[in-house]
Amino acid sequence: MSHATVSTTDALPKTTIVRSWKTPIALAVFTALFALLLIAAPRGGETTFRVSTAADAILLPDVVAPVGFTGWACVVLMALLAAGSAWLVRSVGRSPLWVVSVFIIVGVVGFLTWAASGGTVPVANLLAGALLGAMPLIFGALGGVIGERAGVVNIAIESQLLAGAFTAGVIASITKQPLLGLVGAAFAGVLVAVVLAVFAIKYLVEQVIVGVVLNVLVAGLTSFLFTQVLQPNAQTLNNPTRLPRIAIPFLSEIPVIGPVFFRQTVIVYLAYFIVAAVFVAMFYTRWGLRLRAVGEHPQAADTVGINVNATRFWNVLLAGAIAGLGGALFTVGGGIAFGKEMTNGAGFIALAAVIFGQWHPIKATLAALLFGFASNLQNTLSIIGSPVPSEFMLMLPYLVTIFVVAGVVGKSRAPAADGVPYIKG
Template sequence: MPETPLAVEKTVVRSWKTPIALTVFTVLYALLMLFAPRGGTTTFRLSTQADLIQLPDLQVPVGPTVWVCFVLLALLTLASAYFVRAGGRSPLWVVIVYIVVFVVGFLTWAASGATIPVPGLLAGSLALAVPLIYGALGGVIGERAGVVNIAIEGQLLAGAFTAAVISSLTKQPFLGLLAAMVAGVLVAAVLAAFAIKYLVDQVIVGVVLNVLVLGLTGFLFSQVLQPNAAVLNTPVRFDRIPIPLLSEIPVIGPLLFRQTIIVYIMYVAVALVYVGMFHTRWGLRLRAVGEHPQAADTVGIKVNSTRFWNVLLAGAIVGLGGTVFTIGNGIAFNKDMTAGAGFIALAAVIFGQWDPIKATLAALLFGFASNLQNTLSVIGSPVPSEFMLMLPYLVTIFVVAGVVGKSRAPAADGKPYIKG
């Protein structure tokens, strides 16, 4: 009797979170345009006076533009639903294009009769996103290794403090940068010791470290830095280094290639973390101890040692990101000057699905949302100031809760490993 081949059905797990979230945002957009219509034209300024190549201002009619954007948003929502039905998930490009179209439509409506300085808006967004990107990279490395890094906020703050003090004393911003990395490593070492060696709950350790660093830097600021501000709290700023030819590209040239060394290091860090994590032996070991530590142990990988050193590496990266708040902008250190950036970076890790490139894009989105409130205030937007202050946090909540779709943390994330 001939054998009947067994049909193997592949179960497709569909997550409708993204289409549902996009539907909600599209409906809210339509309601805003219906109940608060605006006319006239909006001007998008694409160049500054310092640009070698001057682009003409772009003037768009408000009414037609916002409704064209609505149609595009509806089509992208339908496309997201189609991809989920066909393949189980919505592709990343749909979400990216949706966000761009939504922002264009909203800005056109909000800036009716005014001018949006696009280079300034983008430059400010990148400046606010840089520490978030460093924090997100550190978070991705730590969680891929199986350690939840709630202490990103504390590492950023420690980096900002030490960078300000050391650069003020030495007048050498590079020494401040190195000191900030050491400070981030020290905070990470405490986290790693308690979480990996002593098996203390990682979330609790992270929260305690944040409070500890906040209190310690606040005390030192009041008792030491303020009375000696001229010596200890006058950080030296990194100069901007324009890259020839690239810095003259319209719009993106000044944005990406007229930056300080901290931003250029960030470009390299994102590329190295991505390539290292997915295309090197180091990355394979890192992901192994975060996904299946028992299996990693059986092939000779020292799980806890690998976790410990990668948490320290993550701390160095996050500490470097803290320099943006002081020597990156030439600003004196102040109490709690990171203002929750570490928690936004942690949200970027989740939104980015523990991928360095996606986490970077998420951090850029949150940086844009933070800077948008400043731009809308300057141009006299009708959006209430209270709403604008909430904007970056609302974006964080909505994106992580809805747009992120189905995501899965590393299987051993937050779980201590006991050999044997």
Template structure:
């Protein structure tokens, strides 16, 4: 089959009528109103300071100090303008663009931070570095979710794949003293979990969501049992994983703000950069990507032009499992932390939310995962500097952001047409 023939499968899908979706504008109205209510009811004075450089930076940037009241209200005015633009676009039957959402989030974060740290200083590089660190497993999980769903298989088992990867990486790297071998073991563990999902969902036609949920429970129970019965009694010999060293990239690591955040990282982070670029390029610029998207959009048509639908789905689910398993290494050898029960703490489900927010696109899903990581990092940072925001709200912040972007900001989006649907040949 030619590449052009496969591409044709993706253009013969029924065209969707242009339908207005008011979800995004209405959500922006609600959150703008909450922001204005916050800075009005709990007005704060003083100066907020944003420290842009660390003592280790070769290039030192001056700290940015802004008056709390004026800066917070200017941010509120900009949020109103952006909300109005969103309404105008939807009125003209246009979708709310991604750039508008990104600008809205940046302005809202700046205004909220200015209000929250009144009279204090916040290290911007530390905040962003924490966001990247917390987003890495989410990005790996989101890539796995995008590949699986583009092929037509809903990968609810990302949580289990991350947890299996974390467990295997900790044990193997402890025994061998080689974190690289732990990384390989984590990928194999992710593939094994994915193989069970693929076998039941593709060959035996079991409901994919049910299989994924059962696998998550199975992996959580199995790793918890092994942790209690095997790892805890032998902590020194089985659960003291080494960590990857940070590898600063010459010149790039000296870029102000971004250098310490992006280019003073471990090999796991650098592999993530490569994975995002390769998955995006391969999905939209190669024959493999055309076949992958064809079996997820129109498996019957793909079958008629010679594509083995179920085999394509099976191998891509295994590939997704390997990527998710690699993401699990962040929890153990990525930080030199011993394995603990259910240490992934729902990261796989947030990764699935990133897939939806990113509209099944690797780049957009990565941006969504970074947003969720930033929300978690912001919660920790504000708690450390003594923000007046209630601690209960701070604990909810990452999940509130998840609900905000998935239920409101995403707007109208369409999953691959055959996502979650088993294919029976003939």
């Protein structure tokens, strides 16, 4: 009598590793492009990085970097990171986010050293400006994360930012109270979100179409009101009061960190709180569990007694309020008069941050900071007299967005029911 022997290894199901080579390929391409830049346009001399400001408690010495050596050292490090990314993809199937983050930092240092040859880069001012530039994107991205985690695609972030900017500017101009402008901005974001929620959730209209229509509608409406109402009465209706900067004692005097994070306005400090609150609430509270449930598996959520459409509706409104607050930064954040379509596509970059951040509040915030840095970099390079053409610098934020979303982001999965209307029964 024969006995068949079955190998335990053969009996186990084989796991197929899905590899995405986009990240190592993108890193290799950008390494090659930077190396070509150094060859085609070599620059000598030294670049000075000023890391302290006069108000710091401890003054750190300037860092002087030789342009040629630093540039090629960064090329070598970038090549090693690209090779490491390829090895990780081959070994474990993916390249971790920290590899991309380090690559970006090294690339930025190398590019700044080359572009600012013979000049001085004010590091604290550069980073502080990047933080301010990223703030609308952070608010917009958080609104996008909440809405899409609930199962509603929010293409209308642009319109919520624009409505918030308009309303905050008008209210702050009339009342001379910028804090009231913030309240008005949040309310304007909610109004736009109500339209999105009603059509997408109640009437089951295609969510992307609703978002696009809202972007066009709000852009047209605010442009009309700007021309017909604000321009003839600019002094009284379009002259917003600026939010004052508040320096936090001791923390504001820490070198680099202090000027960047702790010499800011109320809305920036509010952003710190909102980012932390959304993260904790989303992953450690009943609200967050319900939010994620209706975005991942609404049928199962309905089975355990969660009102799916009501949960989606109120969370879309919450997302609109947060995005509307981000719009206030365009006007009362800097005491700037409202202008036609002044958000300039920030809502779409915030949407890219949502995707790059894999629908996670912290990762989306970090992505928004990257895009904000790219936007502010053009201002810094213009001040220090960089040879980079101004047309290229204007394109930089959008090029970074394309690089990150199309080239760096590997396999990214949205919430399973994102964009899928729920019909009970």
